[in-house]
Amino acid sequence: MDNKYHIPVLLNATVDGLVIKPNGVYVDVTFGGGGHSKEILSRLGTDGKLFGFDQDQDAHKNALDDERFQLVPHNFRFIKRFLRFYGVKKVDGILGDFGVSSHQFDVADRGFSTRFEAELDMRMDQTATLSANEVINNYEELALKQVLSEYGELRNAAKMARLIVEARGTGSVKTSEQLKAVLAPCMIKRKEHKILAQVYQAIRIEVNQEIAVLKEFLGQTKELLAPGGRLSLISYHSLEDRLVKRFIRNGLFEGEPEKDLFGKMSVPFKKVGGLIVPDANEIAKNNRARSAKLRIAERIED
Known part of the structure; x- marks a missing residue:
């Protein structure tokens, strides 16, 4: 052990x-x-x-x-x-x-933690095809909103989904830092960590069903x-x-x-x-x- x-x-x-x-x-x-x-x-x-x-x-x-x-x-x-x-x-x-x-939180390249700059992954089963990258870069705006609202219980899920889809128009959102930058307008001072944790929770729940x-x-x-x-x-x-x-x-x-x-x-x-x-x-x-x-x-x- x-x-x-x-x-x-x-x-x-x-x-x-x-x-x-x-x-x-x-x-x-x-x-x-x-x-x-x-x-x-x-x-x-x-x-x-x-x-x-x-x-x-x-x-x-x-x-x-x-x-x-x-x-x-x-x-x-x-x-x-x-x-x-x-x-x-x-x-x-x-x-x-x-x-x-x-362990999953502490290994940067697993993509579970907001603390590290890493590619968006979050798969508990590393052989699974659905990853956080897929959710962020390929889900339609309405589906993204539903994930963030239902699984992250985020009040501004609609705005977050819109910002993500808009960012995809200029390139992929592949890393944690890129995602944080995209969602910066939704952050509330001194609550950034909590909000990001809710975002990550929502995506992780979706990825792993x-x-x-x-x-x-x-x-x-x-x-x-x-x-x-x-x-x-x-x-x-x-x-x-x-x-x-x-x-x-x-x-x-x-x-x-x-x-x-x-x-x-x-x-x-x-x-x-x-x-x-x-x-x-x-x-x-x-x-x-x-x-x-x-x-x-x-x-x-x-």
Whole structure:
């Protein structure tokens, strides 16, 4: 495990939430640097099993040398398919630490950070065809506006989209510095960093289809988790957290569950405890933990 790759957020609380059974089967859908996975393995017995998913080729170098561990080098939207490949139909717990790893932020040429001058990339799967460059230079103005508004929650998304399209008329917008220069008229003094972070978040979500992936993944957990099995999920922005919160509440992303003849709703999960966030001590050690929100749920028997 490479601690420099990514510092695991809310490590003990997240793994505690799974209530590890020594002989259980668990999945870490965001393996990254392996911090959460290593903690899960420390609590498993010799008959336990852990699967780790990660589509980022850089993360594969962190694979754990443990016969109880299996790294699946794919996006966790395919969780059911690959668990079936390994003969697994039910699991006892699933952990997800969504968002961007410290490694992805800190390697300049990955294009995830506003701190570096780099080509616009932002692909979590480096083999994917859609990159930030494609979004910025080829999306139509209306589509760009929708991405910036929906995924970045930017009030001036229309103006930003217009400026980007106008800039393309005089040449490509290929690097972070070029993009910052194009969007300079939209910056508010002392809020530049926050606004740029929202822009980058929007583009990154679009490039990696993060909302669609999260929905596909969550939808499969109802079938995969055994009764009493746990979800332990960390979100970093409101779009993710709202989806997770709503799914835990009623197993849906829209509407309400059907009621039986007695007016009782049938839901697949029950919430365990309340919202958990990092304390001041953890944030001081790892500033990237400041926006983390952990929610835990248990699968109810059908």
